[in-house]
Amino acid sequence: xxxxxxxxxxxxxxxxxxxxxxxxxxxxxxxxxxxxxxxxxxxxxxxxxxxxxxxxxxxxxxxxxxxxxxxxxxxxxxxxxxxxxxxxxxxxxxxxxxxxxxxxxxxxxxxxxxxxxxxxxxxxxxxxxxxxxxxxxxxxxxxxxxxxxxxxxxxxxxxxxxxxxxxxxxxxxxxxxxxxxxxxxxxxxxxxxxxxxxxxxxxxxxxxxxxxxxxxxxxxxxxxxxxxxxxxxxxxxxxxxxxxxxxxxxxxxxxxxxxxxxxxxxxxxxxxxxxxxxxxxxxxxxxxxxxxxxxxxxxxxxxxxxxxxxxxxxxxxxxxxxxxxxxxxxxxxxxxxxxxxxx
Amino acid sequence: xxxxxxxxxxxxxxxxxxxxxxxxxxxxxxxxxxxxxxxxxxxxxxxxxxxxxxxxxxxxxxxxxxxxxxxxxxxxxxxxxxxxxxxxxxxxxxxxxxxxxxxxxxxxxxxxxxxxxxxxxxxxxxxxxxxxxxxxxxxxxxxxxxxxxxxxxxxxxxxxxxxxxxxxxxxxxxxxxxxxxxxxxxxxxxxxxxxxxxxxxxxxxxxxxxxxxxxxxxxxxxxxxxxxxxxxxxxxxxxxxxxxxxxxxxxxxxxxxxxxxxxxxxxxxxxxxxxxxxxxxxxxxxxxxxxxxxxxxxxxxxxxxxxxxxxxxxxxxxxxxxxxxxxxxxxxxxxxxxxxxxx
DNA sequence: TTGAAAGCGGTACCAT
DNA sequence: ATGGTACCGCTTTCAA
Numbered sequence: 001x002x003x004x005x006x007x008x009x010x011x012x013x014x015x016x017x018x019x020x021x022x023x024x025x026x027x028x029x030x031x032x033x034x035x036x037x038x039x040x041x042x043x044x045x046x047x048x049x050x051x052x053x054x055x056x057x058x059x060x061x062x063x064x065x066x067x068x069x070x071x072x073x074x075x076x077x078x079x080x081x082x083x084x085x086x087x088x089x090x091x092x093x094x095x096x097x098x099x100x101x102x103x104x105x106x107x108x109x110x111x112x113x114x115x116x117x118x119x120x121x122x123x124x125x126x127x128x129x130x131x132x133x134x135x136x137x138x139x140x141x142x143x144x145x146x147x148x149x150x151x152x153x154x155x156x157x158x159x160x161x162x163x164x165x166x167x168x169x170x171x172x173x174x175x176x177x178x179x180x181x182x183x184x185x186x187x188x189x190x191x192x193x194x195x196x197x198x199x200x201x202x203x204x205x206x207x208x209x210x211x212x213x214x215x216x217x218x219x220x221x222x223x224x225x226x227x228x229x230x231x232x233x234x235x236x237x238x239x240x241x242x243x244x245x246x247x248x249x250x251x252x253x254x255x256x257x258x259x260x261x262x263x264x265x266x267x268x269x270x271x272x273x274x275x276x277x278x279x280x281x282x283x284x285x286x287x288x289x290x291x292x293x294x295x296x297x298x299x300x301x302x303x304x305x306x307x308x309x310x311x312x313x314x315x316x317x318x319x320x321x322x323x324x325x326x327x328x329x330x331x332x333x334x335x336x337x338x339x340x341x342x343x
Numbered sequence: 344x345x346x347x348x349x350x351x352x353x354x355x356x357x358x359x360x361x362x363x364x365x366x367x368x369x370x371x372x373x374x375x376x377x378x379x380x381x382x383x384x385x386x387x388x389x390x391x392x393x394x395x396x397x398x399x400x401x402x403x404x405x406x407x408x409x410x411x412x413x414x415x416x417x418x419x420x421x422x423x424x425x426x427x428x429x430x431x432x433x434x435x436x437x438x439x440x441x442x443x444x445x446x447x448x449x450x451x452x453x454x455x456x457x458x459x460x461x462x463x464x465x466x467x468x469x470x471x472x473x474x475x476x477x478x479x480x481x482x483x484x485x486x487x488x489x490x491x492x493x494x495x496x497x498x499x500x501x502x503x504x505x506x507x508x509x510x511x512x513x514x515x516x517x518x519x520x521x522x523x524x525x526x527x528x529x530x531x532x533x534x535x536x537x538x539x540x541x542x543x544x545x546x547x548x549x550x551x552x553x554x555x556x557x558x559x560x561x562x563x564x565x566x567x568x569x570x571x572x573x574x575x576x577x578x579x580x581x582x583x584x585x586x587x588x589x590x591x592x593x594x595x596x597x598x599x600x601x602x603x604x605x606x607x608x609x610x611x612x613x614x615x616x617x618x619x620x621x622x623x624x625x626x627x628x629x630x631x632x633x634x635x636x637x638x639x640x641x642x643x644x645x646x647x648x649x650x651x652x653x654x655x656x657x658x659x660x661x662x663x664x665x666x667x668x669x670x671x672x673x674x675x676x677x678x679x680x681x682x683x684x685x686x
Numbered sequence: 687t688t689g690a691a692a693g694c695g696g697t698a699c700c701a702t
Numbered sequence: 703a704t705g706g707t708a709c710c711g712c713t714t715t716c717a718a
Binding site for chain 3: 353354365369373397398400401402403404405406407
Binding site for chain 1: 403481621
């Protein structure tokens, strides 16, 4: 009966128990060809008996790689980041990499946390508003491959994002087609690059429509409550024809506030979101679908390429950029449609 | 102008550039009291110039700790696990720990992946159906603290879960109160301990109600599509009064199928879910709310306690168990209510 | 096929 | 206050 280990067993104890050297243990456990089947079994038995688990840090140090990469996001509010991370984990696993996650929001020193993380991984994916470009630049220059996600490009660093402006323009056209002339954007363009792109696109799109006006209201955040609060205040004043929200959660909050105020959507007020969360479908919310999982997966794959490329000391290729397509999903809340177009 | 590092700088290069020993570099960078302000500055400058980032694995190896812990979940489908992880990350960060995530679903050898992970962390949280009790037992016995989440207890290992059976009984009573007599449970009790608990509670609850009957239908999975498919088949046959679903996503799928079949909910069919996702609120779905974030956070805190306790070589205290309360959230889909009870 | 030993890049103890 | 150095646990030459 094996006792509960007081101190974790090392390769040395396994070697001693099996009556071989640590080199042989290492080889046997790593299925090297250089050990007799007999020896291998003896080593395996010893390892099992001692419940030996190789130390990850020792292994990483010796191998010169972490077999892990990190993903940094601002916050974990809402399903958006979760989806991205999920896609990321799956793709990273396929390349044999563990994933370290780091949420910067609420940290006292995000930059330090990210720098520390950079020392624990082979590569790093950084999203949205987390740390400044200076930190990104330093990390990239220090030899840790970086991929940016949903974030303005930094020279020399790969970046990946979902289309914002172009689809926002399409959304603007659709709203104008419904006859909405007085539009309010609910979101803080300074709050994140994504939101900035959506606002810019909306503005550009409406500018092409005669007689429309666009107002900007910044909610407290990007969650349901923030949307609800902002809408409550907004609907108290001169009511717009349509409220274009920075994301679905804010839009859902607006729907709640509108209902509470006795307004009919889209009759009295049109509302749109962004993200196409599961809830959007059930709320009949017109929104924009973006490939969140694919975004995460693509980042992991890009990072893997950079990592192997760096390891092999290949000439670093130029920074890559890609914008994944997004699409307007028309449902109930943007205005009355001829036929039911629910999907 | 610093060149892009071909090879990552180590403490040795920093020491050389600053004209001091590596010991001093280490001290200076870790803000030890034992260095002159002058020296510290010199070292910092050198580190900055070389873009030095200490190697996490070297540090871990030397310090004898990973400053990281892991969380293992089956899959990443749906918002449930995401929420748990988010709560986990926040709490782990508060204890100075990084978080490694691992999804076992789709892996060729989950047990090996988890064992490997165990070698890279100071402690491990394992949820639901991921790896067998034997693996859990081995890891725990090998000296890595483990906390189980939403999973049947393993002797000697802490475990944490949200109430299933008791709340399912309450749900059964509520449904019976609506007059529903023919109830179908949509979920696979063998698929996860949570689902098993919900089914058992429902059965026990209905057993106390005269004249009720309970049927079991196993959908293909726990996602929207699985629910939709299962419901499509179910509604083709003899239609039950109420469908109690293993989780919200399945229930939402049932709602879609019911709508497609021209059935009114709750008039023709009552539906309930479990989890209280954001979408449930907008679908008017009666469900059960569980404290997902808090579940994750509590696991991280328990783990931290175990880790420090182990490190200090304190006598290991008995395995802890806790069941967090959950509550029925009554909305539209369980049956007609006197007043609108939406929340 | 196996063993001895030199790293990997830090930390921290022991001198000075 | 600083330097020298012995680890930490593993991988991987190099010899035998």
